[in-house]
Amino acid sequence: MKPASLRWRLRESANRRSPADGRTSGRRRALAEWLGSTENPLTARVIVNRIWHLHFGRGIVATLDNFGKMGEKPTHPELLDWLAVEFMNRGWSINRCTV
Numbered sequence: 001m002k003p004a005s006l007r008w009r010l011r012e013s014a015n016r017r018s019p020a021d022g023r024t025s026g027r028r029r030a031l032a033e034w035l036g037s038t039e040n041p042l043t044a045r046v047i048v049n050r051i052w053h054l055h056f057g058r059g060i061v062a063t064l065d066n067f068g069k070m071g072e073k074p075t076h077p078e079l080l081d082w083l084a085v086e087f088m089n090r091g092w093s094i095n096r097c098t099v
Helices: 003-017 027-035 042-056 077-089 094-098
Strands: none
Touching: 042 077, 042 094, 077 094
């Protein structure tokens, strides 16, 4: 997703949720909702990678703090994607992910 696209989504989402009194723009809430949405699987991928690291001593992506261009590529990207989708489908529950 391009940064301009994210700005557009946040602005559109904030416009729909701004309170009548105008005390907040709603941008923080819109960002939080976007970060935790199924439209943005990066958050789920980072979480399941960290859980994998805790269990096996190495993440599917070795650079836990960098999923960007400077980070390493996943050793098994399909597994990481599947785990992220399962994690989201199970209600983002870490307990259900570790059982």
